Amino acid sequence: MSWLYLVLAILCEVGATMSLRASGGLRERKWIPAVVGGYVAAFVLLSFALGHGMALGVAYGIWAAAGVALTAVLARWLFREPLTRVMALGILLIAGGVLLVELGAEAMA
Template identity: 30%
Template sequence: MTWIYLILAGLCEVWWATAMKLSDGFHQIGWSIITIIGMIASFAGLIIASKHLPIGIAYPVWTGIGAVGSVIVGVVLFHDQMNWLT
């Protein structure tokens, strides 16, 4: 169950990062609220997971899911360009 919390927390990282992009610099109140809820959910999941996993494992997994997920969302949803040569 601990790993499930950690994976969900990582997915919440993607959630809030995506919502923050959609908030247009926190000018869109709805997306801004969704961003803050995602941040709270993400940290809560990390806190729960780190009670049973070493922080040296939990934190890199959490940030890794968030980083990779955010790149995927950027490429797929926002059509961000990835240039592998530069």
């Protein structure tokens, strides 16, 4: 169940970030409920994942890495922002680092 909460937290955070971008930095006030609601939901869901036994380092690492990757890809697709090869390599390196954190946490269990 903790993984489901984590995935939902990631989706809420990315949704809120995309809404923040769409709002033009909150200039378009109609986006404020989506921004605030998404971030609040993301933190609540992250707390549920932690409450169901997920390790903080693992949860936060996956949340951050997935958020960076999804945000970069969606920003490219929705807002035509750059996503260069170097940026893609950075995303892969982040994913690799999170994988090592996860493997290290499992080795300690």
